[in-house]
Amino acid sequence: MNSASEYWKANLRLVIFCLVIWFVVSYVCGILLVEPLNSIRLGGYKLGFWFAQQGSIYTFVVLIFFYAWRMNRLDRKFNVHED
Amino acid sequence: MDLQILTYIIVGLTFAIYIGIAIWSRARSTGDFYVAGKGVNPIANGMATAADWMSAASFISMAGLIAFKGYDASVYLMGWTGGYVLLAMLLAPYLRKYGKFTVPEFIGDRYYSKTARIVAVICLIVASLTYVIGQMKGIGVAFSRFLDTPYDVGLYIGMGIVFFYAVLGGMKGITYTQIAQYVVLIFAYTVPAIFISLHLTGDALPQTGLGGTLTGTDSFLLDKLDKILVDLGFNPYTAQKGGTLNIFLLTLSLMIGTAGLPHVITRFFTVPRVKDARSSAGWALVFIAILYTTAPAVGAMAFYNLAKTVQPGPVNAPDGALLYEQRPQWFKNWETTGLLAWRDKNGDGRIQYAPGKAFAGKPKVKTDASGKPVIGDNGAPVYLNPPAESKNELYVDRDIMVLANPEIANLPNWVIALVVAGGLAAALSTAAGLLLAIAAAISHDMLKGIFAPGISEKTELLASRFAMGGAVLLAGYFGLNPPGFAAQVVALAFGLAASSLFPAIMMGIFNKRINRTGAILGMLSGLTITLIYIFWYKGWFFLPGTNMAPNSPDHWFLGISPEAFGAVGAAVNFAVAWFVSRATAEPPEHIQHLVEHIRVPQAAGETGNKL
Numbered sequence: 001m002n003s004a005s006e007y008w009k010a011n012l013r014l015v016i017f018c019l020v021i022w023f024v025v026s027y028v029c030g031i032l033l034v035e036p037l038n039s040i041r042l043g044g045y046k047l048g049f050w051f052a053q054q055g056s057i058y059t060f061v062v063l064i065f066f067y068a069w070r071m072n073r074l075d076r077k078f079n080v081h082e083d
Numbered sequence: 084m085d086l087q088i089l090t091y092i093i094v095g096l097t098f099a100i101y102i103g104i105a106i107w108s109r110a111r112s113t114g115d116f117y118v119a120g121k122g123v124n125p126i127a128n129g130m131a132t133a134a135d136w137m138s139a140a141s142f143i144s145m146a147g148l149i150a151f152k153g154y155d156a157s158v159y160l161m162g163w164t165g166g167y168v169l170l171a172m173l174l175a176p177y178l179r180k181y182g183k184f185t186v187p188e189f190i191g192d193r194y195y196s197k198t199a200r201i202v203a204v205i206c207l208i209v210a211s212l213t214y215v216i217g218q219m220k221g222i223g224v225a226f227s228r229f230l231d232t233p234y235d236v237g238l239y240i241g242m243g244i245v246f247f248y249a250v251l252g253g254m255k256g257i258t259y260t261q262i263a264q265y266v267v268l269i270f271a272y273t274v275p276a277i278f279i280s281l282h283l284t285g286d287a288l289p290q291t292g293l294g295g296t297l298t299g300t301d302s303f304l305l306d307k308l309d310k311i312l313v314d315l316g317f318n319p320y321t322a323q324k325g326g327t328l329n330i331f332l333l334t335l336s337l338m339i340g341t342a343g344l345p346h347v348i349t350r351f352f353t354v355p356r357v358k359d360a361r362s363s364a365g366w367a368l369v370f371i372a373i374l375y376t377t378a379p380a381v382g383a384m385a386f387y388n389l390a391k392t393v394q395p396g397p398v399n400a401p402d403g404a405l406l407y408e409q410r411p412q413w414f415k416n417w418e419t420t421g422l423l424a425w426r427d428k429n430g431d432g433r434i435q436y437a438p439g440k441a442f443a444g445k446p447k448v449k450t451d452a453s454g455k456p457v458i459g460d461n462g463a464p465v466y467l468n469p470p471a472e473s474k475n476e477l478y479v480d481r482d483i484m485v486l487a488n489p490e491i492a493n494l495p496n497w498v499i500a501l502v503v504a505g506g507l508a509a510a511l512s513t514a515a516g517l518l519l520a521i522a523a524a525i526s527h528d529m530l531k532g533i534f535a536p537g538i539s540e541k542t543e544l545l546a547s548r549f550a551m552g553g554a555v556l557l558a559g560y561f562g563l564n565p566p567g568f569a570a571q572v573v574a575l576a577f578g579l580a581a582s583s584l585f586p587a588i589m590m591g592i593f594n595k596r597i598n599r600t601g602a603i604l605g606m607l608s609g610l611t612i613t614l615i616y617i618f619w620y621k622g623w624f625f626l627p628g629t630n631m632a633p634n635s636p637d638h639w640f641l642g643i644s645p646e647a648f649g650a651v652g653a654a655v656n657f658a659v660a661w662f663v664s665r666a667t668a669e670p671p672e673h674i675q676h677l678v679e680h681i682r683v684p685q686a687a688g689e690t691g692n693k694l
Contacts, residue, residue: 004679004682004683007682019172022168026165031334038321042294043291043294044293044295044296044305044306045294045305049154049157049321050294052154052161053157053160053379054290054293054376054379056160056164057160057161057164057372057376060165060167060168060368061368061369061372063168064172064362064364067171067172068358068361068362071361072358075358080685082357082685083685
C-alpha cells in the first residue's frame, strides 16, 4: 500500500462522511421526514420546514469549510500540500 | 427627488463602476482571458462566483416563487445551494489541479477523444445559451419597467456594457466586475428585507424574523400565514403540496446540475492553488446563502403583507375584503405596470382573493383611440382577458414580491432605485459568466483544440475576443426574439448539465477504469433519455403542440416532472459508462497517470502549476 492510495482512501472516507450529512439534512430532514419533524417547533418554525428553507443551507456552508480544513490537514500529513 | 431620475443616477453610477473596472483589468494573455491568470483570491472568487451564480431570476423571481409555493419552493433553495457541496468535494479541487482552461478540454483529455470534447462543447453551448437569453430578457425588462426605456433599447445598453468589459477583460474583467456586482445586488436585496422584517416582527435579521412573532402579538408569523391561507381556501404555507418523489428528484437534479454547469465550474479554475479551490467553494456558498436564506423571509413577509392588505377583515364577512377604492398607493403604482390587476367578478367593488386564476393569461388593458386605458364604472381599468371560473379577482405577478417590497414597507425612493440596480447587476454578472463559457468553448475547444491547433497565443486571444463579441450579439438577438426553449432554463440547462457533464467529469476523477467508449456512450444515453423525457411533455424542441402527453402531474411517469428528470438521466449515464467500460479495454496508461496526477494537490518533486 503506497501513500498515494492511502491519501486517496482517507479523502474518500472524508467525502463520504460529509455527503452522508449533506444527504441527511436536506433529503432526510427537509424532504422525507419533513411531516413528522414538523410536529417539533423551533420558535415559529416547524422543524422540517426550517431544515428545508434554512437549516440545510447553513449545514452545507459548514460542511464545505470542514472538508477544506480536514483536507488541508491530510495534505500536510501525506506531504502533498502545495508550496 | 423624482424616482425615475434617482434610478437613472444609481444605475448610471453602477454602470460607470463596471466600466472603470473593465479598463483597469484588461486581459493581456489567453490565461488572463480564460482563467484570470489563476491569481484570484479565494474569497474574491467566492464573491464573483456568487454573482455569477445568482441570476436575474434568483434576484427578482425566487422570493415570489417561494411566496406562492411555500414549502414546495424549498427544492430551489436546497437544490441551488447543495450543489456547491458536490462541487467542492467532487469536482472543483481536481479540475483546478488539472490546471487548464475549460470543462470540455478536461473531458477531451481525460477520455482521450475529440468526440467526447465535442459532445461536451455542444452541451455547454446549449445550456449556457438557454440561460443567457433569460438574463438578456431580464435586462430589457428592468430598463423598460423602471427607466421608461423601450425593451430593445434597454437590451442594447445591457449588451453594450457586457460587450465592453467581457471583450476587453475576459475572465479577469468579468471577475472584478462580478465582485462589484455582488456588493450592489446583496445590498439591494437585504436592505428592504431588513426593513420589512423589522416592520412585521421587530427583528432586524430576516432569517430569525421569519421564525418570530408578529409585532404586538404573541402569534408566530408562519402560523398566522398558514391560517390566513387556509381561511382564503389555499393549502397551508408550510405544508407539502407536491409528490415526495418529484420533490426529491427535482432537488437532486438541481444540485447535480448546479455542480455540472460549466460557467460555475470555470470560476474555480481562477484561484492560485488546489486548497484555494476548496475554500473558495465555501466562500461562494456563504455569499449565496446570505441571499438564499433571506429569500424565504422576503417571500413569506411580502405575501403576508399582500394578503393582509387585500383581506383586512374576516373571510366570508361581506366587508372582509378590501374596497378597491381604498387600495394603497403602491397597489395603484403596480397596477399601471400590469403586474397587479383586479377584475370585479361579483360586482361588490371589493378585492376577493381566492385560489384559482382571476383571468386567463397576462392582463391586457383595453385602450381607447388615443392609447389611454379605458376605466370602467368601478374605477378599475377594463381588461380584455376572458375571466376565469374561480372566485379569485386578483392577478399578482410573482416578481412583485421583490420589486414592490420597498414601497409596501414605505422605504425611501433610493431603496427602490437600488433594487433596480441590484436586478441589473444580477442579470449582467450572470450573463457575462455564461458568455465567457460560450466564447472559451468556441475559441479554445473548437478552434484551438480541434480545427486549428497550430494558431499562436496572440491569434487565439484575438479569436476569443471575436468569439465573445459574437456570443454577445447572438445572446442579444435571442433576447429580442426569444425562441421557445428560452423559457425552459430549469429543464434544459440543468437537465443537460446533470445528465451529461456532471457524471462524465466526476467519473473521470473518481474511477480510473472509465474509458473513452464508456464515457461517450454514457453521456449520449443520459442526454438522450433526459431530452426525450423533456420533449415528451413540453413538445419536440419545444415546438408548441408537438408534445406527446399533457405536461401535468397525473401524466408524468411516476409523477416525475420534466425539470426533475436530470437526476434519472445522470443515473443512466453512470450505469451505461460503468458497464460499457467494464466490457471494453482499460484506458491507456498515460490517462491513468493523469487521474493519479489530479488526485493529489502536489506530489513529491512536482512544482506548483501557476501560470
